[in-house]
Amino acid sequence: MSTTATPEERRAVLPGDDLVAHADAVMDRAFTIDAAPDRVWPWVQQLGKQRAGWYLPRRLERWLPRGRRAVRHVEDRWQHLRPGDVVPDYGGRHETFTVHAVHPPTTLDYTSQRGGAQVSWAITLAPVPTGPTDDGPERTRLHLRLRVGPLKHPWLVRTGGDAVDRLTIEGMAAGLAERLAGPADG
Template identity: 30%
Template sequence: MRRIFLLRAAGVLGASLTVGMLLIWFALRPWYTSWGATAAEVHKALPGDELIAAPLPMSLRTKAITINATPAEIWPWLVQMGQGRGGLYSYEWLENALGMEMHNADQIIPELQQLHIGDPIRMGPEGKAPPPFLAAQILPGRALVIGHRNAQKSAWRDTYAFVLQPIDAGHTRLIHRNRAAEQFGIDRALEPGYFLMERGMLLGIRQRAERNRGLVAQQ
């Protein structure tokens, strides 16, 4: 009887997890893959799109946030991103719980303001983290696109674009877009986690850029 009970309990748990995943996939996915972005921003062409002309439809994620700062005031925070640099501005305690050895800077670091095509942008210590992103496209004050090359190094496997679009003299839209030509099965399962960290990153960039202007970010 005990064995039958355990089997039934396992079945109920498995069914509950399946229903939960389906709920996330069908009900919440449209929200977290376009968090903060308008329909126009989701569908508009952005710098970096041309690097992957035919992305996998399920890889597309476009998020956005309004920042009370100019593109020139936000740009330095993007340029210095990366582990061992300015950090990723997300949840440092969680990043370090995963062994990323991350320190998120609260100041613009002058010596980290030079970034060149092909420069690595690490997510964690070398040898302990996935392969670093590479700087794929740099449009100063306008867009930074990073990504990974495919196994043959012949094309981009994925890209992550940070695009700055001014609204007026003191406000900017920061649009973050993900595209991929290849995906691993686990990528879809980890999407909610990606969203959590990417949302934290956008909020962290906004907080730092606004604080640098003497403003208090309202999150």
């Protein structure tokens, strides 16, 4: 599944862009998933370390210890994010994201401080328009934008960080699509 954002998506102004107004690195990823935004939203809202995890497809998760695999169902306890809530992150032992804005089922926006750098992470969901003869499932365009700055070595984040981000989001996109396509199986 391609996670390449379109030129229009990369130019779009997203919630949280103003939190890191002069970002040294901006990473945009986007993909289309066969489910309506209101079906995708609960899965997005529960992402995170010590929460639902980071969705990967079954073929990759089977190599992880059971306790490190992401859930395969929606958990009510993670469906109530509010601005100010803190979500643990995989970026390090004490790294977290703070919820900046929540607008179900379209926008979830986080902020974080990593050393001297500010980070914002916006996740937006938009319905994919259907044509008059389209009788397929409703679809959602999921757009993720990470902004970071100031950075001492922006080139390092733009190259190495971008590669890691691409692989991470591609895994998440495939894992999320798998979960939405099949029955929940804990």
